[in-house]
Amino acid sequence: MAKIIVVTSGKGGVGKTTTTASFAVGLAQRGHKTVAVDFDVGLRNLDLIMGCERRVVYDFVNVINGEANLNQALIKDKRVENLYVLPASQTRDKEALTKEGVAKTLEELSKSFDFIVCDSPAGIEHGALMAMYYADEALIVTNPEVSSVRDSDRILGILASKSRRAEEVEEPVREHLVITRYAPERVSEGEMLGMDDIIEILGVPLLGVIPESQAVLNSSNAGTPVILTEGSDAGQAYTDLVARFLGDERAHRFLTAEKKGFMRRWFGG
Amino acid sequence: MSSPASQSSAALPFDLKGSVFTLSVMHLHRLNLEDIGLRLDEKVSQAPQFFANMPVVLDLGGLSGPATSTDFAGLIALLREKGLVPVAARRGTESAQAAAIEAGLAILSEAPGGSRAHQREVSPPSESPTKAPDPTPARAAADSAGARHATRVVAQPVRSGQQIYAAGGDLIALRMVSAGAEILADGNIHILGPLRGRALAGAQGDETAHIICQSLEAELVSIAGRYRLFDEIDKSVLGQAVHIYLDGDRLVIDRI
Ligand SMILES: Nc1ncnc2c1ncn2[C@@H]1O[C@H](COP(=O)(O)OP(=O)(O)OP(=O)(O)O)[C@@H](O)[C@H]1O
Ligand SMILES: [Mg+2]
Numbered sequence: 001m002a003k004i005i006v007v008t009s010g011k012g013g014v015g016k017t018t019t020t021a022s023f024a025v026g027l028a029q030r031g032h033k034t035v036a037v038d039f040d041v042g043l044r045n046l047d048l049i050m051g052c053e054r055r056v057v058y059d060f061v062n063v064i065n066g067e068a069n070l071n072q073a074l075i076k077d078k079r080v081e082n083l084y085v086l087p088a089s090q091t092r093d094k095e096a097l098t099k100e101g102v103a104k105t106l107e108e109l110s111k112s113f114d115f116i117v118c119d120s121p122a123g124i125e126h127g128a129l130m131a132m133y134y135a136d137e138a139l140i141v142t143n144p145e146v147s148s149v150r151d152s153d154r155i156l157g158i159l160a161s162k163s164r165r166a167e168e169v170e171e172p173v174r175e176h177l178v179i180t181r182y183a184p185e186r187v188s189e190g191e192m193l194g195m196d197d198i199i200e201i202l203g204v205p206l207l208g209v210i211p212e213s214q215a216v217l218n219s220s221n222a223g224t225p226v227i228l229t230e231g232s233d234a235g236q237a238y239t240d241l242v243a244r245f246l247g248d249e250r251a252h253r254f255l256t257a258e259k260k261g262f263m264r265r266w267f268g269g
Numbered sequence: 270m271s272s273p274a275s276q277s278s279a280a281l282p283f284d285l286k287g288s289v290f291t292l293s294v295m296h297l298h299r300l301n302l303e304d305i306g307l308r309l310d311e312k313v314s315q316a317p318q319f320f321a322n323m324p325v326v327l328d329l330g331g332l333s334g335p336a337t338s339t340d341f342a343g344l345i346a347l348l349r350e351k352g353l354v355p356v357a358a359r360r361g362t363e364s365a366q367a368a369a370i371e372a373g374l375a376i377l378s379e380a381p382g383g384s385r386a387h388q389r390e391v392s393p394p395s396e397s398p399t400k401a402p403d404p405t406p407a408r409a410a411a412d413s414a415g416a417r418h419a420t421r422v423v424a425q426p427v428r429s430g431q432q433i434y435a436a437g438g439d440l441i442a443l444r445m446v447s448a449g450a451e452i453l454a455d456g457n458i459h460i461l462g463p464l465r466g467r468a469l470a471g472a473q474g475d476e477t478a479h480i481i482c483q484s485l486e487a488e489l490v491s492i493a494g495r496y497r498l499f500d501e502i503d504k505s506v507l508g509q510a511v512h513i514y515l516d517g518d519r520l521v522i523d524r525i
Contacts, residue, residue, distance in 0.1 A: 150429055150448065150449060151429075153428045153429040153447045153448070153449070154428060154429040154430045154449070156426070156428050157426075157427075157428025157429060157430055157431045157447075157450075158428075160425050160426075160428070161431070172425070201447070201448075201465075203426055203444065203445055203462070
Protein backbone atom coordinates (compact mmCIF):
# COMPACT_ATOMS: atom_id res chain seq x y z
CA MET A 1 0.00 0.00 0.00
CA ALA A 2 1.32 3.38 -0.98
CA LYS A 3 1.56 6.30 1.36
CA ILE A 4 -0.31 9.32 0.02
CA ILE A 5 1.27 12.69 0.78
CA VAL A 6 -0.34 16.01 -0.10
CA VAL A 7 1.76 19.14 -0.57
CA THR A 8 -0.53 22.02 0.33
CA SER A 9 -0.50 25.59 1.63
CA GLY A 10 -3.67 27.58 1.17
CA LYS A 11 -1.78 30.57 -0.17
CA GLY A 12 -0.56 30.56 -3.76
CA GLY A 13 2.98 30.82 -5.02
CA VAL A 14 4.70 29.69 -1.84
CA GLY A 15 6.60 26.75 -3.35
CA LYS A 16 4.23 23.76 -3.38
CA THR A 17 5.11 22.62 -6.88
CA THR A 18 8.82 23.24 -6.31
CA THR A 19 8.57 21.15 -3.14
CA THR A 20 6.51 18.38 -4.75
CA ALA A 21 9.06 17.98 -7.54
CA SER A 22 12.14 17.84 -5.31
CA PHE A 23 10.44 15.73 -2.66
CA ALA A 24 9.32 13.15 -5.23
CA VAL A 25 12.78 13.05 -6.81
CA GLY A 26 14.37 12.68 -3.36
CA LEU A 27 12.12 9.75 -2.42
CA ALA A 28 12.85 8.03 -5.74
CA GLN A 29 16.59 8.60 -5.33
CA ARG A 30 16.36 6.76 -2.04
CA GLY A 31 14.94 3.78 -3.88
CA HIS A 32 11.20 4.24 -3.31
CA LYS A 33 8.89 3.94 -6.27
CA THR A 34 7.26 7.35 -6.38
CA VAL A 35 4.69 9.18 -8.47
CA ALA A 36 4.06 12.93 -8.40
CA VAL A 37 0.43 13.75 -9.19
CA ASP A 38 -0.54 17.22 -10.39
CA PHE A 39 -3.92 18.29 -8.97
CA ASP A 40 -3.63 21.82 -10.31
CA VAL A 41 -6.01 21.30 -13.20
CA GLY A 42 -6.07 24.23 -15.60
CA LEU A 43 -2.71 25.57 -14.45
CA ARG A 44 -0.56 22.48 -14.79
CA ASN A 45 3.05 23.26 -14.17
CA LEU A 46 4.43 20.31 -12.27
CA ASP A 47 5.36 18.82 -15.64
CA LEU A 48 7.27 22.01 -16.50
CA ILE A 49 9.29 21.92 -13.30
CA MET A 50 9.88 18.20 -13.77
CA GLY A 51 10.95 18.90 -17.34
CA CYS A 52 8.50 16.51 -18.99
CA GLU A 53 5.96 18.92 -20.47
CA ARG A 54 6.74 17.84 -24.01
CA ARG A 55 6.00 14.23 -23.22
CA VAL A 56 2.42 14.73 -21.98
CA VAL A 57 -0.03 12.73 -24.08
CA TYR A 58 -2.78 11.88 -21.63
CA ASP A 59 -3.46 13.39 -18.24
CA PHE A 60 -5.16 12.80 -14.89
CA VAL A 61 -8.56 13.92 -16.20
CA ASN A 62 -8.32 11.56 -19.18
CA VAL A 63 -7.71 8.74 -16.73
CA ILE A 64 -10.66 9.74 -14.55
CA ASN A 65 -12.92 9.98 -17.60
CA GLY A 66 -11.78 6.58 -18.83
CA GLU A 67 -10.27 8.07 -22.00
CA ALA A 68 -6.87 6.60 -21.19
CA ASN A 69 -5.49 4.11 -18.75
CA LEU A 70 -2.92 4.95 -16.11
CA ASN A 71 -0.03 3.38 -17.98
CA GLN A 72 -0.73 5.61 -20.94
CA ALA A 73 -0.83 8.75 -18.79
CA LEU A 74 2.12 8.13 -16.45
CA ILE A 75 5.37 9.70 -17.61
CA LYS A 76 8.55 7.95 -16.55
CA ASP A 77 11.33 10.31 -15.51
CA LYS A 78 14.44 10.08 -17.68
CA ARG A 79 16.94 11.05 -14.99
CA VAL A 80 15.82 9.18 -11.90
CA GLU A 81 14.85 5.53 -11.54
CA ASN A 82 11.52 4.77 -9.83
CA LEU A 83 10.03 8.19 -10.59
CA TYR A 84 6.83 8.95 -12.50
CA VAL A 85 4.63 11.98 -13.10
CA LEU A 86 0.87 12.01 -13.58
CA PRO A 87 0.29 15.38 -15.24
CA ALA A 88 -2.79 17.58 -14.92
CA SER A 89 -4.84 18.82 -17.77
CA GLN A 90 -4.36 22.37 -18.96
CA THR A 91 -7.69 22.58 -20.65
CA ARG A 92 -10.23 21.07 -18.28
CA ASP A 93 -11.90 22.73 -15.37
CA LYS A 94 -11.25 21.67 -11.80
CA GLU A 95 -14.63 20.03 -11.36
CA ALA A 96 -13.37 17.25 -13.62
CA LEU A 97 -11.63 15.84 -10.55
CA THR A 98 -14.46 13.92 -8.94
CA LYS A 99 -14.09 12.27 -5.56
CA GLU A 100 -14.81 8.84 -7.06
CA GLY A 101 -12.44 9.41 -9.96
CA VAL A 102 -9.63 10.54 -7.68
CA ALA A 103 -10.24 7.61 -5.33
CA LYS A 104 -10.12 5.11 -8.17
CA THR A 105 -6.92 6.55 -9.62
CA LEU A 106 -5.14 6.72 -6.26
CA GLU A 107 -6.23 3.18 -5.46
CA GLU A 108 -4.77 1.91 -8.69
CA LEU A 109 -1.53 3.86 -8.15
CA SER A 110 -1.35 2.45 -4.62
CA LYS A 111 -0.91 -1.03 -6.04
CA SER A 112 2.42 -0.30 -7.68
CA PHE A 113 3.90 2.73 -5.90
CA ASP A 114 5.43 3.29 -2.46
CA PHE A 115 4.70 7.01 -2.36
CA ILE A 116 2.10 9.14 -4.10
CA VAL A 117 2.91 12.86 -3.81
CA CYS A 118 -0.05 15.14 -4.58
CA ASP A 119 0.70 18.71 -5.70
CA SER A 120 -2.27 20.77 -4.51
CA PRO A 121 -3.53 23.92 -6.18
CA ALA A 122 -3.66 27.06 -4.05
CA GLY A 123 -6.80 28.03 -2.18
CA ILE A 124 -9.32 26.02 -0.22
CA GLU A 125 -11.65 25.17 -3.06
CA HIS A 126 -12.52 21.93 -4.80
CA GLY A 127 -9.10 21.17 -6.29
CA ALA A 128 -7.30 21.68 -3.00
CA LEU A 129 -9.91 19.62 -1.15
CA MET A 130 -9.54 16.78 -3.66
CA ALA A 131 -5.74 16.84 -3.37
CA MET A 132 -5.88 16.52 0.42
CA TYR A 133 -8.91 14.31 0.83
CA TYR A 134 -7.21 10.92 0.64
CA ALA A 135 -3.90 11.99 2.20
CA ASP A 136 -2.13 10.00 4.89
CA GLU A 137 0.42 12.74 5.49
CA ALA A 138 0.67 16.40 4.56
CA LEU A 139 3.54 18.75 3.84
CA ILE A 140 2.32 22.21 4.83
CA VAL A 141 4.33 24.67 2.76
CA THR A 142 4.67 28.07 4.39
CA ASN A 143 6.64 31.22 3.63
CA PRO A 144 7.91 33.27 6.55
CA GLU A 145 5.18 35.88 6.33
CA VAL A 146 2.00 36.44 8.27
CA SER A 147 -0.51 35.88 5.47
CA SER A 148 1.09 32.61 4.41
CA VAL A 149 1.20 31.31 7.97
CA ARG A 150 -2.44 32.27 8.48
CA ASP A 151 -3.47 30.39 5.34
CA SER A 152 -1.48 27.35 6.43
CA ASP A 153 -3.30 27.43 9.75
CA ARG A 154 -6.58 27.43 7.90
CA ILE A 155 -5.54 24.53 5.66
CA LEU A 156 -4.51 22.60 8.78
CA GLY A 157 -8.01 23.14 10.15
CA ILE A 158 -9.53 21.83 6.94
CA LEU A 159 -7.22 18.80 6.92
CA ALA A 160 -8.29 18.04 10.47
CA SER A 161 -11.99 18.27 9.64
CA LYS A 162 -12.57 17.59 5.94
CA SER A 163 -10.10 14.85 4.99
CA ARG A 164 -11.15 11.24 4.58
CA ARG A 165 -9.28 10.34 7.75
CA ALA A 166 -11.20 13.02 9.65
CA GLU A 167 -14.55 12.02 8.19
CA GLU A 168 -14.00 8.34 8.89
CA VAL A 169 -12.56 9.13 12.34
CA GLU A 170 -9.29 7.37 11.66
CA GLU A 171 -5.91 8.44 12.94
CA PRO A 172 -5.51 12.06 11.77
CA VAL A 173 -3.45 13.08 8.76
CA ARG A 174 0.17 13.38 9.88
CA GLU A 175 1.30 16.98 9.45
CA HIS A 176 4.78 18.24 8.57
CA LEU A 177 5.81 21.86 8.35
CA VAL A 178 7.97 22.94 5.40
CA ILE A 179 9.17 26.53 5.50
CA THR A 180 10.32 27.70 2.08
CA ARG A 181 11.89 30.88 0.70
CA TYR A 182 13.50 31.41 4.09
CA ALA A 183 15.79 34.43 4.07
CA PRO A 184 17.73 34.52 7.37
CA GLU A 185 18.95 38.07 6.77
CA ARG A 186 15.43 39.36 6.45
CA VAL A 187 14.39 37.39 9.49
CA SER A 188 17.15 38.88 11.61
CA GLU A 189 16.16 42.33 10.39
CA GLY A 190 12.61 41.64 11.52
CA GLU A 191 11.14 41.81 8.03
CA MET A 192 10.09 38.19 8.08
CA LEU A 193 8.82 35.77 10.69
CA GLY A 194 11.46 33.57 12.23
CA MET A 195 11.38 29.78 12.11
CA ASP A 196 10.59 29.47 15.81
CA ASP A 197 7.68 31.90 15.54
CA ILE A 198 6.16 29.94 12.68
CA ILE A 199 6.47 26.63 14.54
CA GLU A 200 4.95 28.27 17.61
CA ILE A 201 2.00 29.71 15.67
CA LEU A 202 1.19 26.54 13.76
CA GLY A 203 2.09 23.96 16.37
CA VAL A 204 3.22 21.47 13.73
CA PRO A 205 6.58 19.64 13.75
CA LEU A 206 9.17 21.07 11.38
CA LEU A 207 10.32 18.82 8.54
CA GLY A 208 12.56 21.25 6.72
CA VAL A 209 13.55 24.82 5.96
CA ILE A 210 14.36 25.66 2.35
CA PRO A 211 16.33 28.87 1.87
CA GLU A 212 15.37 31.55 -0.62
CA SER A 213 17.65 30.66 -3.49
CA GLN A 214 18.44 31.74 -7.01
CA ALA A 215 19.13 28.06 -7.73
CA VAL A 216 15.38 27.36 -7.54
CA LEU A 217 14.59 29.82 -10.31
CA ASN A 218 17.44 28.58 -12.49
CA SER A 219 16.48 24.95 -12.01
CA SER A 220 12.79 25.58 -12.64
CA ASN A 221 13.57 27.36 -15.86
CA ALA A 222 15.72 24.42 -16.93
CA GLY A 223 13.01 21.88 -16.02
CA THR A 224 15.22 20.27 -13.39
CA PRO A 225 13.94 19.89 -9.82
CA VAL A 226 16.40 21.83 -7.67
CA ILE A 227 17.30 18.75 -5.62
CA LEU A 228 19.17 17.53 -8.72
CA THR A 229 21.30 20.70 -8.86
CA GLU A 230 24.47 19.56 -7.14
CA GLY A 231 25.85 21.81 -4.45
CA SER A 232 22.89 24.18 -4.42
CA ASP A 233 21.73 25.28 -0.97
CA ALA A 234 18.04 24.66 -1.69
CA GLY A 235 18.87 21.28 -3.25
CA GLN A 236 20.78 20.19 -0.15
CA ALA A 237 17.97 21.41 2.07
CA TYR A 238 15.50 19.27 0.11
CA THR A 239 17.82 16.24 0.35
CA ASP A 240 17.90 16.70 4.13
CA LEU A 241 14.13 17.10 4.21
CA VAL A 242 13.59 13.81 2.38
CA ALA A 243 16.05 12.06 4.69
CA ARG A 244 14.18 13.36 7.75
CA PHE A 245 10.88 12.28 6.25
CA LEU A 246 12.31 8.77 5.90
CA GLY A 247 13.39 8.80 9.54
CA ASP A 248 17.03 9.95 9.42
CA GLU A 249 18.35 12.49 11.90
CA ARG A 250 19.62 15.58 10.11
CA ALA A 251 20.39 18.97 11.65
CA HIS A 252 18.63 21.92 10.04
CA ARG A 253 20.92 24.03 7.87
CA PHE A 254 20.82 27.40 6.13
CA LEU A 255 19.15 29.01 9.12
CA THR A 256 21.54 31.85 9.75
CA ALA A 257 22.59 34.74 7.57
CA GLU A 258 25.84 34.16 5.72
CA LYS A 259 28.88 36.12 6.83
CA LYS A 260 28.54 38.24 3.74
CA GLY A 261 25.03 39.20 4.71
CA PHE A 262 26.07 39.93 8.23
CA MET A 263 28.92 42.18 7.12
CA ARG A 264 26.72 43.87 4.60
CA ARG A 265 24.27 44.63 7.30
CA TRP A 266 26.87 46.29 9.47
CA PHE A 267 28.65 48.15 6.74
CA GLY A 268 25.58 48.96 4.75
CA GLY A 269 27.01 47.36 1.59
CA MET B 270 -29.81 -4.38 21.04
CA SER B 271 -32.53 -2.16 22.44
CA SER B 272 -36.10 -3.22 22.02
CA PRO B 273 -38.31 -0.19 21.55
CA ALA B 274 -41.10 -1.66 23.65
CA SER B 275 -38.94 -1.88 26.76
CA GLN B 276 -38.54 1.91 26.95
CA SER B 277 -41.73 3.85 27.06
CA SER B 278 -40.26 7.04 25.59
CA ALA B 279 -38.76 5.14 22.67
CA ALA B 280 -42.21 3.89 21.81
CA LEU B 281 -43.22 7.41 20.86
CA PRO B 282 -42.27 8.57 17.37
CA PHE B 283 -40.43 11.58 18.82
CA ASP B 284 -39.78 13.68 21.88
CA LEU B 285 -40.02 17.43 21.76
CA LYS B 286 -37.34 19.12 23.79
CA GLY B 287 -36.16 22.67 24.03
CA SER B 288 -32.60 23.46 23.08
CA VAL B 289 -30.43 26.51 22.60
CA PHE B 290 -28.46 27.20 19.46
CA THR B 291 -26.06 29.78 18.23
CA LEU B 292 -27.26 31.07 14.90
CA SER B 293 -25.72 33.60 12.60
CA VAL B 294 -27.89 36.64 12.07
CA MET B 295 -27.97 38.58 8.83
CA HIS B 296 -28.93 42.16 9.58
CA LEU B 297 -30.75 43.33 6.48
CA HIS B 298 -30.70 46.95 5.44
CA ARG B 299 -32.08 46.74 1.93
CA LEU B 300 -33.65 43.88 -0.02
CA ASN B 301 -31.53 44.51 -3.10
CA LEU B 302 -30.76 40.97 -4.22
CA GLU B 303 -27.95 41.97 -6.53
CA ASP B 304 -26.07 43.83 -3.79
CA ILE B 305 -26.71 41.05 -1.33
CA GLY B 306 -25.47 38.48 -3.85
CA LEU B 307 -22.23 40.36 -4.47
CA ARG B 308 -21.55 40.87 -0.78
CA LEU B 309 -22.28 37.20 -0.11
CA ASP B 310 -19.88 36.08 -2.80
CA GLU B 311 -17.18 38.13 -1.13
CA LYS B 312 -17.93 36.65 2.26
CA VAL B 313 -18.38 33.09 1.11
CA SER B 314 -15.18 33.10 -0.92
CA GLN B 315 -13.25 34.03 2.23
CA ALA B 316 -14.48 31.02 4.15
CA PRO B 317 -16.54 28.64 2.00
CA GLN B 318 -16.43 25.83 4.54
CA PHE B 319 -17.73 28.13 7.22
CA PHE B 320 -20.79 29.04 5.20
CA ALA B 321 -21.63 25.65 3.77
CA ASN B 322 -25.11 24.72 5.00
CA MET B 323 -24.97 27.41 7.65
CA PRO B 324 -28.37 28.24 9.12
CA VAL B 325 -29.08 31.98 9.22
CA VAL B 326 -31.67 34.18 10.83
CA LEU B 327 -32.77 37.30 8.97
CA ASP B 328 -33.00 40.35 11.19
CA LEU B 329 -35.60 42.69 9.75
CA GLY B 330 -35.20 45.39 12.39
CA GLY B 331 -33.03 47.60 10.19
CA LEU B 332 -34.97 47.05 6.99
CA SER B 333 -36.07 50.28 5.36
CA GLY B 334 -39.06 50.22 3.03
CA PRO B 335 -41.76 47.59 2.62
CA ALA B 336 -40.99 43.91 2.05
CA THR B 337 -43.23 41.42 0.25
CA SER B 338 -43.27 37.66 0.37
CA THR B 339 -41.91 37.69 -3.19
CA ASP B 340 -38.91 39.68 -1.93
CA PHE B 341 -38.30 37.07 0.74
CA ALA B 342 -38.78 34.17 -1.67
CA GLY B 343 -36.11 35.69 -3.92
CA LEU B 344 -33.79 36.25 -0.97
CA ILE B 345 -34.30 32.71 0.29
CA ALA B 346 -33.49 31.30 -3.14
CA LEU B 347 -30.37 33.45 -3.34
CA LEU B 348 -29.14 32.42 0.10
CA ARG B 349 -29.72 28.77 -0.66
CA GLU B 350 -27.86 29.12 -3.92
CA LYS B 351 -24.88 30.45 -1.94
CA GLY B 352 -25.03 27.47 0.40
CA LEU B 353 -26.77 29.15 3.35
CA VAL B 354 -29.97 27.86 4.92
CA PRO B 355 -32.34 30.63 6.00
CA VAL B 356 -34.44 29.31 8.87
CA ALA B 357 -36.19 32.24 10.47
CA ALA B 358 -36.67 35.98 10.70
CA ARG B 359 -36.90 38.26 13.67
CA ARG B 360 -37.86 41.85 14.52
CA GLY B 361 -39.10 44.19 11.80
CA THR B 362 -42.58 45.47 11.12
CA GLU B 363 -45.68 43.34 11.41
CA SER B 364 -46.16 43.33 7.64
CA ALA B 365 -42.54 42.37 7.04
CA GLN B 366 -42.91 39.48 9.47
CA ALA B 367 -46.13 38.40 7.79
CA ALA B 368 -44.35 38.40 4.43
CA ALA B 369 -41.51 36.36 5.90
CA ILE B 370 -43.97 33.81 7.27
CA GLU B 371 -45.67 33.59 3.91
CA ALA B 372 -42.29 32.87 2.32
CA GLY B 373 -41.86 29.93 4.69
CA LEU B 374 -39.72 31.39 7.47
CA ALA B 375 -40.28 31.01 11.19
CA ILE B 376 -40.35 34.08 13.40
CA LEU B 377 -38.05 34.14 16.41
CA SER B 378 -39.27 36.28 19.24
CA GLU B 379 -36.91 38.37 21.32
CA ALA B 380 -35.15 36.41 23.97
CA PRO B 381 -35.96 37.56 27.47
CA GLY B 382 -33.31 39.06 29.70
CA GLY B 383 -31.95 41.89 27.59
CA SER B 384 -30.44 39.71 24.94
CA ARG B 385 -30.45 42.56 22.46
CA ALA B 386 -27.98 44.54 24.46
CA HIS B 387 -25.92 41.41 24.92
CA GLN B 388 -25.90 40.73 21.25
CA ARG B 389 -24.80 44.23 20.38
CA GLU B 390 -21.94 43.94 22.79
CA VAL B 391 -20.59 40.59 21.70
CA SER B 392 -20.04 41.70 18.15
CA PRO B 393 -16.96 43.87 18.16
CA PRO B 394 -17.01 47.10 16.15
CA SER B 395 -14.33 45.93 13.75
CA GLU B 396 -15.45 43.25 11.36
CA SER B 397 -13.48 40.05 11.38
CA PRO B 398 -12.31 39.25 7.85
CA THR B 399 -12.95 35.56 8.25
CA LYS B 400 -16.65 35.61 8.75
CA ALA B 401 -19.57 37.83 8.08
CA PRO B 402 -22.41 37.32 10.46
CA ASP B 403 -22.02 37.70 14.16
CA PRO B 404 -23.00 34.60 16.06
CA THR B 405 -25.92 35.51 18.20
CA PRO B 406 -27.56 33.14 20.60
CA ALA B 407 -31.16 32.59 19.72
CA ARG B 408 -33.68 30.81 21.81
CA ALA B 409 -35.24 28.02 19.85
CA ALA B 410 -37.61 27.19 22.68
CA ALA B 411 -38.72 29.11 25.69
CA ASP B 412 -38.26 26.35 28.26
CA SER B 413 -34.59 25.76 27.49
CA ALA B 414 -33.05 28.07 30.04
CA GLY B 415 -32.43 25.40 32.65
CA ALA B 416 -31.00 22.86 30.22
CA ARG B 417 -27.43 21.91 31.14
CA HIS B 418 -25.28 20.10 28.62
CA ALA B 419 -22.09 18.14 28.89
CA THR B 420 -18.69 19.77 28.68
CA ARG B 421 -17.32 19.94 25.18
CA VAL B 422 -13.66 18.93 24.89
CA VAL B 423 -11.72 19.91 21.77
CA ALA B 424 -8.57 17.84 21.42
CA GLN B 425 -7.23 19.34 18.20
CA PRO B 426 -6.05 22.90 17.65
CA VAL B 427 -8.86 25.28 16.72
CA ARG B 428 -7.57 26.77 13.48
CA SER B 429 -8.17 30.02 11.65
CA GLY B 430 -11.67 30.09 10.14
CA GLN B 431 -13.07 27.50 12.54
CA GLN B 432 -15.76 28.24 15.09
CA ILE B 433 -16.69 25.97 17.97
CA TYR B 434 -19.63 26.52 20.28
CA ALA B 435 -20.33 24.59 23.47
CA ALA B 436 -24.08 25.03 23.84
CA GLY B 437 -25.37 24.99 27.37
CA GLY B 438 -22.07 23.98 28.96
CA ASP B 439 -18.32 24.47 29.28
CA LEU B 440 -15.68 24.23 26.62
CA ILE B 441 -12.21 22.85 27.17
CA ALA B 442 -9.66 23.33 24.39
CA LEU B 443 -6.68 21.06 24.91
CA ARG B 444 -4.52 22.75 22.26
CA MET B 445 -4.21 26.26 20.93
CA VAL B 446 -6.90 28.53 19.51
CA SER B 447 -5.38 30.22 16.47
CA ALA B 448 -5.79 33.80 15.34
CA GLY B 449 -8.91 33.94 13.20
CA ALA B 450 -10.58 31.11 15.15
CA GLU B 451 -13.47 31.56 17.56
CA ILE B 452 -14.69 29.51 20.51
CA LEU B 453 -17.89 30.14 22.40
CA ALA B 454 -19.50 28.52 25.40
CA ASP B 455 -22.63 29.19 27.39
CA GLY B 456 -20.57 28.24 30.44
CA ASN B 457 -16.83 28.51 31.14
CA ILE B 458 -13.94 28.26 28.71
CA HIS B 459 -10.61 26.64 29.53
CA ILE B 460 -7.78 26.77 27.02
CA LEU B 461 -4.74 24.66 27.81
CA GLY B 462 -2.73 26.12 24.91
CA PRO B 463 -2.31 29.70 23.78
CA LEU B 464 -5.44 31.72 22.99
CA ARG B 465 -4.78 33.79 19.87
CA GLY B 466 -8.29 34.00 18.45
CA ARG B 467 -11.58 34.95 20.08
CA ALA B 468 -13.11 33.38 23.19
CA LEU B 469 -16.64 34.20 24.35
CA ALA B 470 -17.81 32.62 27.58
CA GLY B 471 -21.28 33.04 29.03
CA ALA B 472 -22.53 33.43 25.48
CA GLN B 473 -26.14 33.29 26.68
CA GLY B 474 -25.53 35.94 29.26
CA ASP B 475 -24.21 33.90 32.22
CA GLU B 476 -22.26 36.52 34.17
CA THR B 477 -20.67 33.91 36.43
CA ALA B 478 -18.77 32.33 33.54
CA HIS B 479 -14.96 32.32 33.54
CA ILE B 480 -12.21 32.02 30.97
CA ILE B 481 -8.92 30.44 31.89
CA CYS B 482 -6.06 30.22 29.43
CA GLN B 483 -2.39 29.33 29.48
CA SER B 484 -1.18 32.18 27.32
CA LEU B 485 -3.32 35.20 26.55
CA GLU B 486 -2.68 36.53 23.04
CA ALA B 487 -6.35 36.86 22.15
CA GLU B 488 -8.01 38.99 19.50
CA LEU B 489 -11.02 39.27 21.79
CA VAL B 490 -12.23 37.88 25.09
CA SER B 491 -15.80 38.25 26.28
CA ILE B 492 -17.91 37.18 29.22
CA ALA B 493 -21.68 37.61 28.99
CA GLY B 494 -21.21 40.26 26.35
CA ARG B 495 -18.59 42.36 28.16
CA TYR B 496 -15.65 42.12 25.82
CA ARG B 497 -12.11 43.35 25.43
CA LEU B 498 -10.17 43.59 22.18
CA PHE B 499 -6.46 42.79 21.85
CA ASP B 500 -5.51 46.47 21.81
CA GLU B 501 -7.41 47.09 25.04
CA ILE B 502 -5.78 44.23 26.92
CA ASP B 503 -3.20 45.36 29.45
CA LYS B 504 0.28 44.57 28.09
CA SER B 505 1.36 43.11 31.42
CA VAL B 506 -0.96 40.11 31.00
CA LEU B 507 -0.16 39.40 27.35
CA GLY B 508 1.43 36.02 26.91
CA GLN B 509 0.59 35.15 30.54
CA ALA B 510 -1.59 32.46 32.06
CA VAL B 511 -4.75 34.30 33.08
CA HIS B 512 -8.12 34.03 34.73
CA ILE B 513 -10.85 36.22 33.24
CA TYR B 514 -14.13 36.92 35.01
CA LEU B 515 -16.71 39.63 35.63
CA ASP B 516 -16.66 41.84 38.68
CA GLY B 517 -20.03 43.51 38.40
CA ASP B 518 -19.92 45.03 34.95
CA ARG B 519 -16.17 45.08 34.74
CA LEU B 520 -14.15 42.44 32.90
CA VAL B 521 -11.19 41.47 35.06
CA ILE B 522 -8.06 39.75 33.73
CA ASP B 523 -5.83 38.35 36.49
CA ARG B 524 -2.53 36.54 36.09
CA ILE B 525 -2.48 33.11 37.65
N1 LIG C 1 13.30 28.37 -2.16
C1 LIG C 1 12.98 29.23 -3.14
N2 LIG C 1 13.79 30.25 -3.46
C2 LIG C 1 13.48 31.11 -4.44
N3 LIG C 1 12.37 31.03 -5.18
C3 LIG C 1 11.51 30.04 -4.93
C4 LIG C 1 11.74 29.08 -3.89
N4 LIG C 1 10.72 28.21 -3.87
C5 LIG C 1 9.87 28.60 -4.83
N5 LIG C 1 10.33 29.69 -5.49
C6 LIG C 1 9.73 30.40 -6.61
O1 LIG C 1 8.43 30.83 -6.22
C7 LIG C 1 7.53 30.74 -7.29
C8 LIG C 1 6.36 29.89 -6.91
O2 LIG C 1 6.79 28.55 -6.69
P1 LIG C 1 5.85 27.31 -6.95
O3 LIG C 1 5.31 27.33 -8.32
O4 LIG C 1 6.58 26.10 -6.50
O5 LIG C 1 4.72 27.67 -5.91
P2 LIG C 1 3.27 27.03 -5.78
O6 LIG C 1 2.96 27.10 -4.34
O7 LIG C 1 3.23 25.71 -6.43
O8 LIG C 1 2.40 28.06 -6.59
P3 LIG C 1 0.84 27.88 -7.02
O9 LIG C 1 0.06 28.19 -5.79
O10 LIG C 1 0.67 28.90 -8.08
O11 LIG C 1 0.69 26.47 -7.48
C9 LIG C 1 8.30 30.16 -8.48
O12 LIG C 1 8.72 31.22 -9.28
C10 LIG C 1 9.47 29.49 -7.79
O13 LIG C 1 10.59 29.43 -8.64
MG1 LIG D 1 1.88 24.95 -7.93
